[in-house]
Amino acid sequence: xxxxxxxxxxxxxxxxxxxxxxxxxxxxxxxxxxxxxxxxxxxxxxxxxxxxxxxxxxxxxxxxxxxxxxxxxxxxxxxxxxxxxxxxxxxxxxxxxxxxxxxxxxxxxxxxxxxxxxxxxxxxxxxxxxxxxxxxxxxxxxxxxxxxxxxxxxxxxxxxxxxxxxxxxxxxxxxxxxxxxxxxxxxxxxxxxxxxxxxxxxxxxxxxxxxxxxxxxxxxxxxxxxxxxxxxxxxxxxxxxxxxxxxxxxxxxxxxxxxxxxxxxxxxxxxxxxxxxxxxxxxxxxxxxxxxxxxxxxxxxxxxxxxxxxxxxxxxxxxxxxxxxxxxxxxxxxxxxxxxxxxxxxxxxxxxxxxxxxxxxxxxxxxxxxxxxxxxxxxxxxxxxxxxxxxxxxxxxxxxxxxxxxxxxxxxxxxxxxxxxxxxxxxxxxxxxxxxxxxxxxxxxxxxxxxxxxxxxxxxxxx
Numbered sequence: 001x002x003x004x005x006x007x008x009x010x011x012x013x014x015x016x017x018x019x020x021x022x023x024x025x026x027x028x029x030x031x032x033x034x035x036x037x038x039x040x041x042x043x044x045x046x047x048x049x050x051x052x053x054x055x056x057x058x059x060x061x062x063x064x065x066x067x068x069x070x071x072x073x074x075x076x077x078x079x080x081x082x083x084x085x086x087x088x089x090x091x092x093x094x095x096x097x098x099x100x101x102x103x104x105x106x107x108x109x110x111x112x113x114x115x116x117x118x119x120x121x122x123x124x125x126x127x128x129x130x131x132x133x134x135x136x137x138x139x140x141x142x143x144x145x146x147x148x149x150x151x152x153x154x155x156x157x158x159x160x161x162x163x164x165x166x167x168x169x170x171x172x173x174x175x176x177x178x179x180x181x182x183x184x185x186x187x188x189x190x191x192x193x194x195x196x197x198x199x200x201x202x203x204x205x206x207x208x209x210x211x212x213x214x215x216x217x218x219x220x221x222x223x224x225x226x227x228x229x230x231x232x233x234x235x236x237x238x239x240x241x242x243x244x245x246x247x248x249x250x251x252x253x254x255x256x257x258x259x260x261x262x263x264x265x266x267x268x269x270x271x272x273x274x275x276x277x278x279x280x281x282x283x284x285x286x287x288x289x290x291x292x293x294x295x296x297x298x299x300x301x302x303x304x305x306x307x308x309x310x311x312x313x314x315x316x317x318x319x320x321x322x323x324x325x326x327x328x329x330x331x332x333x334x335x336x337x338x339x340x341x342x343x344x345x346x347x348x349x350x351x352x353x354x355x356x357x358x359x360x361x362x363x364x365x366x367x368x369x370x371x372x373x374x375x376x377x378x379x380x381x382x383x384x385x386x387x388x389x390x391x392x393x394x395x396x397x398x399x400x401x402x403x404x405x406x407x408x409x410x411x412x413x414x415x416x417x418x419x420x421x422x423x424x425x426x427x428x429x430x431x432x433x434x435x436x437x438x439x440x441x442x443x444x445x446x447x448x449x450x451x452x453x454x455x456x457x458x459x460x461x462x463x
Contacts, residue, residue, distance in 0.1 A: 001033030002191050005059075005066070006040045006181065009051035012242035013058045015234050015294060016196065016226045019260045023223060024194045025064045026261070026282035036188060037069030039080040040181070042174045052080075058243055062257050063275050068188075076188040081180050088175040091183050091213075092136045092168055100212030101168055103127070104137045114165055136169035138178070138205060146204035151221045152287050153197065158204040166205065178202060182209045190218055197222040221284060224264050225291045234294055246299070250322075250346030255303040263292040272305050304344035315340045322349040328357045331397075334444045338436030355429035356444070359453050362460040366426050372418035379423035380461040385413060386424050387454045396447050402439045427457030 003024040007017055028035040037059065041047055052070075059066065068074030078084055095101040104116040105127050114137060119127075127134070140163045147157045168179035175183075185193060200222050210217045226234045234241075246256050254274070261278050262271060266286050273281065307315060316336040323332055335353065343349060354360065367379040374382070389409050395401045410420040424438035428450060434441060442450045 001028055001031045002036060002189050003028040003033065003194055004036040004038050004185065004188065004190050005064075006038040006184075007055055008040050008043060008046065009048060009055065010043070010046045011048050011051055012244050013054065014242045015260060015263075018058065018062070018243050018256075019226060019263055020195060020223065021059065021064055022062075022257060022260055023221075023265070023282075023287075025066075026278055027192060027194060027221070027284060029279045030282045033191075034067040034074070035064070036074070036076075036190065037066040037072075037079065038184060038188070039070060040177065041080060041082045042177065042180055044082070044172075044174065054244075062243075062253055081175070081184070084180075084184070085173060085175070087187070088169065088180055088183055089173070092175075092179065095168070095209065095212060096136065098212045100139055100209060101136050102139050103134050104167075105132050105134045107133075110137075110165075133171050135167045135171050137165045138168055138209070140165050140205065140208060146207055148203055148207055148217070148220060150200065150203075151219060151284050152224075152289055153200060153222055156200065156203075158201075160204075160208075163205055163208075178205060179209070182206050185218060186210070186213070186215045192219045192221060194221045194223065197224055221287070224288055226263050227291045227293050229293065233291075241294075241296075248347070250348065251299060251303045252306050252318075252346075255299065255306045258306075259299045259302045263294065264288050272302065272309075300344040307343060308341060310340070312337060312340065319343075319346060319349060322346050323353070325350055326353065326356050328445075328449065330356055330444050330446065330449070334440065335435075338440045338444070342435050352435050355431050355434065359428065359456065360430040362457075363430060364461065366430065366432055367423055367461070369418070369422050372422040373416065374419060374422050376461055378419065379426070380458065382415070382420050382423045383427055383454055383458050383461070385409060386420060387451065387458065390447070390451065390454070394447060396442055396450070399439050399443055402442060406439065423457075424454070428453050430457075 005021040005024045007013075007021070025035045027033075037055075039052055039055070056071070066072065068076060068079065070077075070079040092101060096103070102114070102117050103119070103124050104110065104114055106114065106116060116137075117139065141160045144160045145157050146160055146163070147155065149155050166178050167176050169175055203220060207217055228234050243256060247253070257275060258273055258278070261273070261282075264287055265282070266288065267273060267281055307318075310318070312333075316333055319336055319339065320332070323335070326332070335356070339349065339352065343352065364376045367374055367376045386406070386409070389405075393402075393405060395405075406420055406424070407417055410417050421438045425434060425441060428438060428441040428445060436444070445453070
């Protein structure tokens with residue numbers, strides 16, 4: 001089995017494109033086949049500088065390593081279409097001889113039947129000798145039916161009279177996708193063509209070219225679209241999220257790949273799957289016909305799952321770059337420990353830890369907590385008890401011991417635990433929500449900073 005991923009270097013790697021690459025890779029590797037990278041740069045006007053390097057980087061980073069490609073010759077190159085122009089011209093001329101294509105000297109769009117189909121050989125030679133501009137169009141029979149079978153959408157039949165005679169070679173000498181993909185897939189020995197279902201309607205035209213050359217038609221696997229809602233497809237032209245955007249937002253590569261695999265394919269059980277597990281499970285008959293909706297909340301959940309399944313040490317290494325804003329000397333490993341069960345996107349870490357350098361501005365209303373039965377007045381009383389009790393307490397690195405200490409303090413004064421712990425938590429952060437409670441925050445900040453903030457809170461509450 002040989003599959004190919006054939007992107008155009010027109011910008012970033014959008015989600016639909018990356019999913020096609022992933023499915024091409026998984027189908028090939030599930031069947032011990034080869035995965036080929038081919039660059040389709042025939043639309044020179046839309047090509048973006050640096051986009052080819054970006055394709056290489058994304059495939060390498062995501063682990064979708066190709067067996068053949070522009071920088072990895074496997075005997076079927078060149079793998080960049082702009083370097084194959086002579087090949088396309090040779091096959092276009094052969095197709096003309098086989099009555100599968102014809103020269104067209106018309107200017108602009110052709111309405112109805114192309115009159116150039118009826119030019120005789122001497123008329124064509126004369127126009128060519130005069131250097132008249134031309135394109136090469138596909139010649140399609142006016143009657144009959146073209147059929148094909150798709151692994152996802154089943155048996156499809158199209159009447160030839162409904163197919164337009166599209167351009168195969170443009171006036172600038174470059175081939176269109178409709179011609180280049182057929183020639184390249186044949187010459188590169190591609191056995192399974194995997195692409196978006198927007199190409200279903202063009203596939204009969206491709207098969208007419210295969211049949212004209214008497215080439216074997218590949219197995220077709222057309223994929224359902226990925227939508228951003230019920231009616232709109234994800235599109236890089238509309239500025240929808242790319243792989244690079246998701247990385248900048250703090251999503252892990254493994255989580256992105258895992259989630260994208262589920263956009264149109266259903267696993268047998270567990271949804272959180274490594275790339276090796278996806279290879280093992282990926283079966284074509286579990287690809288859906290229906291459009292998938294890109295659910296950012298599902299991706300957040302999955303990213304959180306990957307973060308939580310890491311060892312604390314690995315998680316700490318991943319999040320260290322997101323602590324650059326922290327200048328206070330605090331226990332960063334302890335900070336990672338409290339963040340790991342709570343964070344879903346790495347980009348959120350700065351907001352979650354914005355109290356670490358210095359407590360946020362005083363806000364008396366945060367001390368009011370209905371469930372904890374606290375208010376600014378009784379919080380002041382609680383903090384005065386806490387700061388006095390902690391003067392001779394030094395075991396800030398032992399969460400269990402400090403928790404027991406504070407529970408005992410509350411019991412000693414006939415208070416519920418929350419009456420002590422909520423005011424202390426607020427005093428150390430001035431936030432409604434923090435990663436971890438007062439015990440963890442005191443551990444992270446250390447005794448000196450904790451005592452300093454408790455005193456400041458007391459002063460603020462006294463007004």
